Each structure stands twice: as structure tokens, then as C-alpha cells.
Amino acid sequence: MERNKFCVMKILSLLTTVLLMVKTSHSWQTDVQANLHLQFSDLQGVQVYRGESGNAPHYKLIQVEKDSMLLGARNKMYNISMATLEENVLERIEWEPREFDKKVCETKMKTKEECQNHIRVIGKKPSGELYVCGTNAFKPKCRTYVKSEEMTYVMKAEEKGIGHCAFDPSHNSTYVFSDGKLFSATVSDFSERDPLIFSTDYGRNILRTEQHDSKWLNDPNFVSSFDIKDKIYFFFRETAVEHINCGKTVFSRVARVCKNDRGGQIMMKNIWTSFFKARLNCSIPGEYPYYLDEIQSTSEMGQGNYMSTDRSDNRTDMFYAVFRTPENSIQGSAVCAFKLSDIEKTFKGKFKGQESTYHNWLPVSHPKPDRNPHPSTCVNDSYQISEPMLNFIKSHTLMDEAVPSAGGSPIIALPTFKGRMTQIAVDWQVHAGDGRYYDVIFVGTDNGRVIKVINKGHGSKVETVVVEDIQVFPEEYVVTGLKIYRANGKEKLIVVSKEKVISVPLHQCEHQDSCSSCVRLQDPYCSWVDDKCAASDRGIQSILSGTHSACGPEEVKAASAQEVRSSSESSLSVAETAIAIVVSIVVSSILSFLAGYWVRSCRSEPQENQLTNEEIYGSLQKNHNKLKDNEPRYVNHAQLERNNSQKQLNLIVTNIQKGSNLPNGSALQKPVLNIPVPDKTYV
Numbered sequence: 001m002e003r004n005k006f007c008v009m010k011i012l013s014l015l016t017t018v019l020l021m022v023k024t025s026h027s028w029q030t031d032v033q034a035n036l037h038l039q040f041s042d043l044q045g046v047q048v049y050r051g052e053s054g055n056a057p058h059y060k061l062i063q064v065e066k067d068s069m070l071l072g073a074r075n076k077m078y079n080i081s082m083a084t085l086e087e088n089v090l091e092r093i094e095w096e097p098r099e100f101d102k103k104v105c106e107t108k109m110k111t112k113e114e115c116q117n118h119i120r121v122i123g124k125k126p127s128g129e130l131y132v133c134g135t136n137a138f139k140p141k142c143r144t145y146v147k148s149e150e151m152t153y154v155m156k157a158e159e160k161g162i163g164h165c166a167f168d169p170s171h172n173s174t175y176v177f178s179d180g181k182l183f184s185a186t187v188s189d190f191s192e193r194d195p196l197i198f199s200t201d202y203g204r205n206i207l208r209t210e211q212h213d214s215k216w217l218n219d220p221n222f223v224s225s226f227d228i229k230d231k232i233y234f235f236f237r238e239t240a241v242e243h244i245n246c247g248k249t250v251f252s253r254v255a256r257v258c259k260n261d262r263g264g265q266i267m268m269k270n271i272w273t274s275f276f277k278a279r280l281n282c283s284i285p286g287e288y289p290y291y292l293d294e295i296q297s298t299s300e301m302g303q304g305n306y307m308s309t310d311r312s313d314n315r316t317d318m319f320y321a322v323f324r325t326p327e328n329s330i331q332g333s334a335v336c337a338f339k340l341s342d343i344e345k346t347f348k349g350k351f352k353g354q355e356s357t358y359h360n361w362l363p364v365s366h367p368k369p370d371r372n373p374h375p376s377t378c379v380n381d382s383y384q385i386s387e388p389m390l391n392f393i394k395s396h397t398l399m400d401e402a403v404p405s406a407g408g409s410p411i412i413a414l415p416t417f418k419g420r421m422t423q424i425a426v427d428w429q430v431h432a433g434d435g436r437y438y439d440v441i442f443v444g445t446d447n448g449r450v451i452k453v454i455n456k457g458h459g460s461k462v463e464t465v466v467v468e469d470i471q472v473f474p475e476e477y478v479v480t481g482l483k484i485y486r487a488n489g490k491e492k493l494i495v496v497s498k499e500k501v502i503s504v505p506l507h508q509c510e511h512q513d514s515c516s517s518c519v520r521l522q523d524p525y526c527s528w529v530d531d532k533c534a535a536s537d538r539g540i541q542s543i544l545s546g547t548h549s550a551c552g553p554e555e556v557k558a559a560s561a562q563e564v565r566s567s568s569e570s571s572l573s574v575a576e577t578a579i580a581i582v583v584s585i586v587v588s589s590i591l592s593f594l595a596g597y598w599v600r601s602c603r604s605e606p607q608e609n610q611l612t613n614e615e616i617y618g619s620l621q622k623n624h625n626k627l628k629d630n631e632p633r634y635v636n637h638a639q640l641e642r643n644n645s646q647k648q649l650n651l652i653v654t655n656i657q658k659g660s661n662l663p664n665g666s667a668l669q670k671p672v673l674n675i676p677v678p679d680k681t682y683v
Contacts (some may be wrong), residue, residue, distance in 0.1 A: 025152035032412070034451070034469035034575065035521050036508060043470070044510065047085040049501040051078075055113075056499045061481035063122045064503045065631070069494070070482065071501070072119030077132060082485045082494060085503055090151050095119070097137040105137040108190070114138070118169035121161075121184070122299065123177035129156065131182070133165035138190060140165040163188050163198040163208070174234065178227040179259055185234050195220050197234060197257065197275065207263050207272055216275065216397050224298040226319075227418040228340065230378050231256045235280075235321070242338075242361040242398065244350060252280040252295035253402060256341055258378035265383040267390050269381060273382040276375060278346045279402035282323040282336035285409050292334045293325035299426040306337040306406045307457055308543070312437060315429055316341065318406065320441060322421045331416035335424065335441060335453065336405040346403045347376040351396040365401040369394055410577040411441065412453050412464045419475075425482035425493065427506065433527030433541025440467075440524055442493055442507075444479025448472055450495060450504070456543050465543070469524045472504060473497055475631045509533045510614075515540060515551035522546050 014626040040046070051057055053076075063070040068088070079091040096115045105115035116567040121133035121142070130153060133142040138163030145153040149683070160242040166173040166186045172184035181201045188194045188208075195217045199207040210216045220238040233256045255277035263270050283289040306316045317340035324333045354363040366374050372389045379385065385393075414421075423444040429437040443496030450472050458464035472495050473479065484506070492503040505527035507554045510533065512518040516524055518533035521597075522543045529539030542548045 008283060009540075011284060032414070032464055032466050035468040035523075036509070036511065037510065038468065040471055040473075040509075042633045043504055043508075045505050047503040048202035049085040049087070049503070054095045057239055058118060058498045059480075059496055059501055060118075060120065061494075061496045062120070064483065067487060068230050070122045070459045071496075072122060072134075074113075074118055076081060080501065082112045082503075083482070083488065083490060085494075085501065091153060093119075093132060093145065093153050094501050095134060095143065097131070097139075099655055100250075101137040101139055105139070108138065110490050110559050111137060114169060115643075116169075120169070120173065121165050121182075123175070123182065126180040131177075133139070133161045135165060135169050136161070137169060138167045140504060145276070156523075158446065163206075168192065172221040172223060174225040174238075176225045176227050176230065176232055180540075181259070183225065183227075183232045183257070185220075185225060185236065187485055195271070196221075196253065199261075200256070206264070206270055207257075207261060208270065209275055210394065212339045214239075215395065223295055223321075228301065228317075230259055232259060233276075233293060233343070235298050240279075245360070250293050250326065252282065252293055252321075253277045254280055256347065258382075260378060260380070260382075264385065264390055268394060271383055271394075272394055273390065274375070274378060274398055276399060277346060278343070278399040280321070280322070280338065281335075281402040281406075282334060282405050283415055284301055284334075290338075292325055292332065292410070294324045294326060296322040296333070296421070297423045298322075299424050301340070301442075302426060302428045304426065304428040304436070306411060306439065306462075307456060308436045309461070310436050310453065312429070312431075314437075320424055320426055320439075321410070321445065322424050323410075323422060331420065332409035332414060333416065333421040334650045335421065335443060336410050337407065337439075338403060339406050342406070343403050344376075344401055346401050348374060350400040352398045352400040353396045364396060364404060378446045407460065407462050407467055411462060412443075412457050412466070419445035419449060421451075422446050425484050427484050428525040431537045432524035432543055433537050433539045435544050438524040438543070442484070444482050444495065446478045447475045448477040448479065448497070450479065450482070450493070452523075454522070454543070458523065458544065465522050467521065468508060470504065472502065473500065504659045509535050516547070519551060520546045527620055 051059075057073045057076070061069060061076075062072045065083070067082050068330040069080050069082055071080055075094060077093040077095075081086040081088065090462070097115070102112075102115045106112065107483075114671045115137040116137045116529075117134040119132060119134045121131070122195040125131050131142065132145060133140060139514075141165050142159050143155050144157045146156050150632055162673060163186065164175075164182060164184055167190055171187065171192065172185065175182060175186075177183075183197070183199050185197045186195070188196050188198075194211060196208045196211070198209075198539065199205075199218070218239045220236045220239050222234060222236040224235045225304045226233045233254060235252075235254055237250050237252045237673040240249050243249050243251070245671065253332055255275060255393070257272050258274035261272055261274045264273055269328045280295060281291070282293075283291040298457040299319050301317060301319045305319050306318070309315075318337055319340075320337050322335055325331060350363040350365055353360050354361045366372075367388070372386065373379065375393055387670045407664045421443045425442045427440040427442070430440050431437055438456075443451045443453060448471060450468075450470050451466060452468040452470075454465050454467060455462050456465050458679050466497055477497040477499055479495060479497055481494075483494040483496075485492050485494055485503070491506050493506055494503045507523055509518070509521075509523065511525035512521055512526070512533040515528040515533075518528045519540060519542055521533075524543060525535050526533055526540030527536050529536045529546075540548050540550045
């Protein structure tokens with residue numbers, strides 16, 4: 001009976017788990033389906049940069065100048081027209097490592113592909129000269145190029161690129177050219193054990209983060225950087241030193257330095273006096289928030305609003321970023337929005353510190369605010385910062401508060417059923433046919449897709465709409481870059497992978513042939529105007545509901561029927577399939593249990609014990625008669641063990657009764673203690 005209760009409780013527990021799966025699956029927006037699915041062959045107006053045949057060129061979108069984009073690649077730099085995706089061959093730069101450097105690189109257990117020169121830094125000096133850096137077979141170098149009379153680039157000078165460029169072409173690094181200086185975030189050694197945020201005005205003055213100090217940088221992966229006002233902001237993920245007592249984990253960060261920082265005059269010489277960092281919080285809200293801690297990429301900083309609005313001036317400086325879960329966690333990715341004002345507010349707050357390595361990390365206030373300005377403010381001359389203040393800055397680089405995401409939740413959070421998000425680009429404040437403004441978000445994935453997403457919500461609640469899901473590349477291609485181009489009446493999205501560069505239209509309005517289907521697409525670019533679905537903001541559109549009465553009752557009715565039909569004919573989502581499988585297992589277990597229980601109950605007690613001792617003995621005797629003379633007789637060991645056990649038990653009872661071994665001739669008596677049972681048990 002107890003076993004039956006246990007089986008029933010186990011089944012109920014499994015059913016509860018299934019219900020929890022159903023409940024939590026909605027937080028991951030598994031029910032969000034794209035309004036339009038397209039393959040590459042379905043697209044119109046596509047442009048492709050053919051490039052060169054042979055091995056993958058390892059394209060990387062590095063710099064955009066007016067109507068041109070500069071692509072770093074293996075041993076080459078390409079200048080590509082964004083309007084036509086045709087190369088300006090005259091401005092191509094070819095730079096291959098020396099054969100000696102390649103051989104040395106290969107002796108360090110690197111592949112031939114890695115031991116090439118992968119261009120990773122391109123920028124303009126104040127003089128107008130082109131500054132280019134490459135990995136150079138794990139021996140970074142930088143060159144300065146000038147234009148000749150034939151409009152080709154000619155090398156003027158070459159220098160070491162340590163601190164300017166990464167060693168490994170797959171290493172994440174970022175940089176910014178500003179005020180005649182290069183601000184970079186990379187590593188400074190072959191083993192990648194010395195990460196740094198570095199600044200140089202090309203040889204004269206050098207600044208960097210503190211070396212080998214985990215409170216400054218702890219195994220970071222740099223993602224992007226922005227030049228904003230008097231500061232440079234860096235975005236990266238790193239192992240969280242403040243969480244190390246609770247286990248190793250990775251947090252996303254935003255760090256900033258002041259452009260005019262010169263370091264300390266004596267103490268902290270050539271070290272940043274304005275380096276501070278804070279955590280970026282991208283999480284699914286709830287009683288126990290689910291964090292997506294690993295930032296992958298960011299959009300450019302722009303003027304936008306994560307909510308839809310009917311006012312063109314209702315916008316702020318902000319950016320969007322892609323986040324992921326760890327590799328060994330529940331696989332998922334999300335897009336969160338962050339306001340620059342929230343970042344600045346966080347850097348004006350308290351710091352996080354610990355008294356010693358044996359103490360917890362706690363909030364720490366800025367010391368002597370009446371004498372020293374808050375470190376969030378860029379001082380005119382860092383040489384004038386006092387030594388006590390420099391000591392505080394050196395040991396308190398982390399802010400206490402995290403930067404919250406705008407709206408308190410991701411714009412979209414998807415489990416990794418069809419690929420994880422990698423890159424992001426935003427078309428800021430697109431005016432739609434319903435009279436409202438939307439930030440249109442384009443997200444690339446690691447299986448060659450581009451997803452178009454908007455937040456249609458009018459209030460504080462995020463209401464995600466996936467407008468398009470386009471298979472741009474083959475599934476084995478990873479989207480490594482996205483860029484929106486709009487000029488001279490042309491508008492398109494440029495998509496980059498290591499193997500190929502293409503451009504696709506920003507919208508697919510022409511694929512809709514009726515008013516209802518045009519409105520149902522919920523695309524801010526599209527509206528029904530002049531009896532066609534076109535890129536216009538003066539036609540019929542309702543992004544909030546996806547339906548409009550102006551389309552006509554018959555058409556609306558047909559659209560509703562089509563939705564019902566497509567819903568019934570569509571295949572189950574992966575989440576629904578998983579839940580169905582688990583439910584099937586549970587139902588099968590219940591049926592098996594009931595069937596087994598019924599069969600067992602049908603048996604009668606005499607049937608279970610129908611062989612008597614005489615029958616057993618007779619059976620054994622009968623079998624014994626069949627044995628040969630030289631074979632041992634059959635011994636019923638189970639029966640012998642039962643007889644011996646019974647004899648031993650009788651002997652023990654007899655000894656206790658006689659008191660042969662007890663001093664008082666009777667069984668040992670012990671008092672029974674009445675111990676009060678507490679009402680509550682504390683663990």
C-alpha cells in the first residue's frame with residue numbers, strides 16, 4: 001500500500017513539473033511567431049558582394065565612412081560601396097605577414113589560417129592618414145597609409161601593435177578614434193592573460209588599466225565602445241569578482257574613462273584615474289529574476305524610445321544589446337534596451353568594495369565629498385588628484401548599483417530552438433501609418449537568419465512583435481555584422497558573415513497583396529495605400545491590433561478565416577512538442593501503473609503461496625532422482641537459512657529469559673526519557 005502511495009505521489013510530482021514548464025515557457029516568449037517567414041530565394045532587390053573565390057576571406061565590418069564601408073579580412077582590407085556593394089579596387093590594401101613570422105606562429109601550435117594577418121583596426125588620424133592594425137601571425141603590427149597620386153594607398157610607417165590590436169583573430173576586442181587618440185580594449189600578450197583598456201596618441205602618451213588586478217578586469221570579452229561627450233564607454237563581459245564566493249559566473253559590464261585623463265603624476269603613473277565599471281542588468285522579471293548575463297553585441301548609440309510613441313520628440317540617448325545565457329545553462333538569448341541617463345546615474349552612486357578578501361562586497365560611499373569631486377566627474381587635470389583619493393579609486397573601480405534595462409524586461413527573449421542571436425542594428429523612430437513612432441530592431445543569428453522585431457506596447461508593458469524572420473545565409477553561416485544604409489532614396493540592411501556580404505531590403509511590403517494582410521504584417525514601414533502594400537506612413541495601418549476596419553468586413557472576415565486555418569495547419573512549436581512528449585510519458589506511466597495494479601489485485605493469496613512444504617520437498621526429491629551418481633545433491637539454501645535464523649532467534653530469546661549473560665539475571669532495563677518535541681524545526 002505504501003508503495004502505491006509513493007507511485008501516485010511521483011506521478012503527481014511529474015505532472016506538476018509539466019505544468020511549471022508550461023507556465024515558465026511563456027516568459028521565454030515561445031508563443032511569439034514571425035508574421036512573415038522568407039527564404040533568401042524569396043527576396044527581391046538583393047545585392048551580393050562576390051569578393052574573391054577560394055577560402056573564406058573572414059570578412060569583418062570595421063569602419064563606415066560616408067557611403068563606404070571598410071572590411072577587414074585575411075591579409076586584405078576592402079573598401080566597399082554601401083550603395084552598390086561594389087569594391088573600390090584602387091583603395092584595397094594587401095598586407096601579408098613575413099614567412100618567418102608565419103613559421104614561428106605555427107610552431108606555437110596555431111593553424112595556418114590563424115597565422116595570417118587579419119585586419120582588425122582601421123581609422124583616420126587627425127592628419128587624414130589611414131591607420132591600420134592587424135594580428136600579423138600573432139605578432140600585432142600597425143601601419144600608416146597615405147594616398148598616392150594614383151589614388152592608391154601607400155605605406156608610410158610601420159610600428160608595433162601591442163595594445164592596439166588583438167593577437168588572436170577570434171578574440172573579441174574593440175576600439176574608438178577620438179580627439180586624435182586611439183582608445184582600444186584588447187589583450188597585450190600572446191597568452192591573453194593581460195587584458196587592458198589602452199589609450200595612445202600614437203606614441204607620445206600611453207594610459208592603461210592596472211595590470212594583473214582582477215578588480216579592474218577579470219578575463220574580459222570586449223564587445224563595443226562609444227565616444228560620448230567627454231568620455232569613452234566600453235561594453236564587455238567578464239568573470240564577476242564580487243560573486244566569486246558564491247561560485248564562478250559571468251556578468252555584463254559597462255566601463256568608462258575620461259578622454260582628458262593623464263593618469264597620476266607619481267602614484268598611478270600611466271594608469272587610468274577615471275576607470276569605473278558597472279553591471280548591466282538584462283533579466284526576465286519575476287520573484288526570482290532570470291538573468292541573461294553574457295553580452296554579445298550592441299547597436300550604435302542613438303535617439304530612440306523602447307516604447308512606441310505618438311510624439312517625435314519623445315526620445316532619448318540609448319542603445320540596444322544582445323545577451324545570452326551561459327553555454328551550460330538553459331540556452332537562450334534576449335535583447336534589452338538601456339538609456340544613457342541610467343548609465344550616468346549609476347556612475348554617480350555608491351561604490352562596491354570589500355574590507356579584505358575575507359569580507360563580503362558591500363556598498364561604499366565616496367570619501368570626503370566636500371573636498372573631492374565624485375569620481376564620476378571628469379576633472380580638468382588628473383595630476384591634481386590627491387593620493388588618498390587615488391588610493392580609493394584604485395581599490396574601488398566597481399559601482400554598487402547595476403544599470404537597469406529600460407522597461408525592466410527584455411524586448412524579446414527566446415529559447416535557443418532555432419539559433420542564438422549574435423548581432424543587432426536599429427532603425428530609430430520609424431514613423432508608421434498608425435501615426436506612431438517605433439524603434440525597428442534587426443537581429444542576426446548564429447544560423448544565418450535576420451529577425452525584425454518591434455515593441456508595439458503603448459504603456460509600460462513590453463508587447464513584442466516579430467515582423468519578419470528571413471533565412472539570409474545558409475544555416476552554417478554566423479551573422480557577424482549588421483548595418484542599416486539609407487541615402488539617395490535607397491534603404492537597405494547590409495548583412496555580413498565571415499564568408500559573404502549581402503544587402504536585403506528593410507521591408508517586404510510587396511509580398512502582401514491585400515489590405516488585411518498588409519495590416520496584419522504589423523510592419524512600421526508598410527501601409528495599404530493606393531490599392532497596394534507599400535513603404536509609406538500615409539496609408540491604412542494598425543500595428544497594435546493587426547486589423548483595420550477600413551480594409552472592409554469581407555476582407556477582415558477572410559483574414560480571420562485564414563488565421564484560423566493557418567493556426568490549425570501549423571506544426572507544433574518546439575516547446576509544445578517537448579511538453580506533449582512529457583505528457584505522453586506521464587500518461588503512459590499512469591496507464592502502466594493501473595494495469596499492473598489491476599493484474600496484481602486479480603491474483604488470489606492461495607495462488608501466490610500455492611506450493612506447500614510437502615510439494616516443495618517432493619519436487620526437490622523428484623529432481624534429485626534425476627541426478628547422476630557423481631553429481632552433488634540439490635540443497636535448498638533458502639530453506640536452510642530460514643531454519644537457522646529461527647533457531648538463532650529462539651536461542652537469543654531463551655538466553656535473555658534465563659539471564660545467563662546479564663548480571664541481574666533479567667533483561668536490561670533502561671528508563672524511557674520524555675523529551676518534549678518542539679513546535680518548529682529549524683535547519
